[in-house]
Amino acid sequence: MTQQVISSELAFQHAFGQDEQQILTDEAIDFLSELVVKFTPQRNALLAEREQTQRNIDNGNLPDFISETDSIKNIEWKIRGIPADLQNRRVEITGPVERKMVINALNANVNVFMADFEDSLAPAWDKVISGQINLRDAVNGTISYTNDAGKIYQLKPDPAVLICRVRGLHLPEKHVTWQDKPIPGSLFDFALYFFHNVNALLAKGSGPYFYLPKTQSYKEAAWWGEVFSFAEDRFDLPRGTIKATLLIETLPAVFQMDEILWHLRDHIVGLNCGRWDYIFSYIKTLKNHPDRVLPDRQSVTMDQGFLDAYSRLLIKTCHRRGAFAMGGMAAFIPSKDAERNQWVLDKVQADKQREAANGHDGTWIAHPGLADTVKAIFDQALGARPNQLQVMRDQDGEISAAELLAPCPGERTEAGMRANIRVAVQYIEAWISGNGCVPIYGLMEDAATAEISRTSIWQWIHHRKTLQGGEVVTEALFRQMLQEELQVIRQELGDPRYSAGRFDEAASLMERITTERELVEFLTLPGYRLLP
Structure with missing residues (x-):
């Protein structure tokens, strides 16, 4: 691929067609360049710190709460506040x-649509x-779509509130250097969505709202706080104009929720139980801990002790701080x-x-066909209240x-292992085909559930765990099952x-990332190399 476009700081690896010219304007590129130059070195240092933290855990030091931040945890304080159009979030749809x-999604019977540049999008250029472009048109109310049969899709008069989920800190945008x-x-997604939509969002009484994924420490949350404050100052906006909900979907982050809320207190409105990624992160x-190996994915449900504790701690921590x-x-x-x-x-x-009974303020669905069912449950629990901050x-x-x-x-079962392979x-x-x-x-399914599937098998191999029938999980057994399940997939899908x-x-790719000596951190990183 040859370099096609160069700005003062950034090099773009694609020629600019009609779509790029709409989004990558000179002013947008200038803003993106400022963010990249100012915040990339610190982001790289945060990723290096992740690696050191993981090495400590690999060597036997289990994650724990941080005693040196007790001054934050032991005093009373609240986040800055929550905008009117985010007060009621009982049902959110993602895609x-x-x-x-x-x-x-915006037309569904939900309160919020989380538009996803992360786990449910294969980020081909x-x-x-x-x-x-789609989010810009949605914000402006001009978005429409006509399918091959001539059916026209358009926005209803009162669509759901839009929140943009940007990519995690670890994910690169390889087409811009x-x-x-x-x-x-993350900076690419944030800069362009913010730049093109902030004025239109504020004009209609909403704002630039974001979901932040894969955070592992309060220092990473503080980095986002600096990014948000810089953007607000750059465009002469009041502090707290940008609002974020941060996903607690990594094991290290669950021990730092108070600290995360504190360091993002001007901008944060809540935390989310990103359960599938949380299991993957566990x-x-x-x-490296043989006594912490999980069973079949189907057994790891939210009523299990460690996940129930995670949910309850998140609720208690958030509501104490008004989040x-x-x-x-x-x-x-369906x-x-x-x-x-x-x-x-x-x-x-x-x-x-x-x-709802635990005290969550809302929840996620992946399909609009579940909206009525889930909304009824939260309507019954919340009544006339917009949320459950009082719990x-x-x-x-x-x-x-x-x-x-x-x-x-x-149990660890042969059926469970085979299902993991097929999924x-x-x-x-x-994903490598662009979906x-x-x-x-x-x-x-999105990336998180595939991650659970392949890391479970890696861990079973690594610790030579046995299946319910007594068979030891080895690389050879996995490779045999992989070939057999490929034929099952062929039969199910057709030649x-x-x-x-x-x-x-x-x-x-599945074979490589499941049998390598060191666990590959995210399948989307080697997968990204197979995307255009």
């Missing part, structure tokens, strides 16, 4: 920034640029089969009733590090779909 998806290295994808963070405590994702997809659909609704209801969970004792680190019971391979194949949000076996896909590449 990638594709045009039809954006319209359908054209997807990232068109995603920015600074000093011959890819720039942070496996990845404790990968929202958002619940996690219902990944189920079924046309009545019996299967009732099973789905029963599962979703039980999950969401637990969240302080005073009945809870102090939640200990031991509770948050305790593994859950359950991960199919998801990776879709980051994929229905597989009745669930809307034409299988042959037209990239399943051999996906299986090769």
Whole structure:
């Protein structure tokens, strides 16, 4: 790929077509350049600190609360405040920034749409640029889409509130370089969404709202606070104009929630239980600890002790500080089969009733067909109140590090291992083909669930765990199952779909990241090299 466009600081690896010219204007590039130059060195230092923290854990030091920040935890303070249009967030829908998806999600019977540049988007260059155009058009109310049959999709008069999820700190944007290295994808997504939409959002009584993923420490939250404050000052906006909800989806971050809220207190409105990534992070963070190995993915549910403690601690911490405590994702997809659909609704209801009873202020769904069911549950729990900030969970004792680190019971089964292989391979194949949000076996899968699938097997191999039938999980056993499950996938999908896909590449990547001596931190990093 040859370098095509150079700004004063940044080099762009693609020629600018019509779409790029709409988004990568001179003024937008200038703003992006300022952010990259000012904040990339510190971001790189934060990523290096992550590695050191992980080395300490690998060497036997379990994560714990930080005693030196007791002064923050032991005094009373509140976040700056929550805008009017974010006061009621009882149902949020998430999905990638594709045009039809954006319209359908904003029109759904939900309060918020989280438009995702992260786990549910495979960030090919054209997807990232068109995603920015789609969100700009949605903010302006001009977005429309016509399908091949001529059906026209347009926004309803009162769409959901829009929140943009940017990429995590670890993800690069390889198509733009600074000093011959890819720039942070997070800054690319933030800069362009903020630059093109801040004025229109404020004019209609909303604002530039963001979801922040994959945070691992309060120092990373403080970095975002500096980015937000710089952007506000750059455009002469009052402090606190930018609002963020941060996902607690890594194990290290659960021990620093008070500190995260404190360092983002001008901008933060809540924390979210990013449950699937949290399970993935539990496996990845404790990968060297043989007594912390999790069972089959299907056994690791929110009623398990370490996940229930995580949910309750998040609620108690957030509400003490006046911040929202958002619940996690219902990944189920409604079924046309009545019996299967009732099973789905029963599962979703039980999950969401637990969240509402615990005191969460709202929750996530992946499909608009679940909106009415989930909204009814939170309507019943909240009544006329817009949220549950008054639920302080005073009945809870102090939640200990031991509770948050305790593994859950359950079997490791051959069926579970084979299911992990099929899910991960199919998801990776879709992702490297440009689709980051994929229905597989009745669930809307994104990168997090594929991560759980492949890291579980890696950990079972690493610690030579046995399956329920007594068989030791080895690299050879995994490779045998991988080849067998590829044939199952071929039979399920049919030869034409299988042959037209990239399943051999996906299986090769799955094999490599599941058997390498050192656990690959994120499958999206090697996967990104296979994207255009």
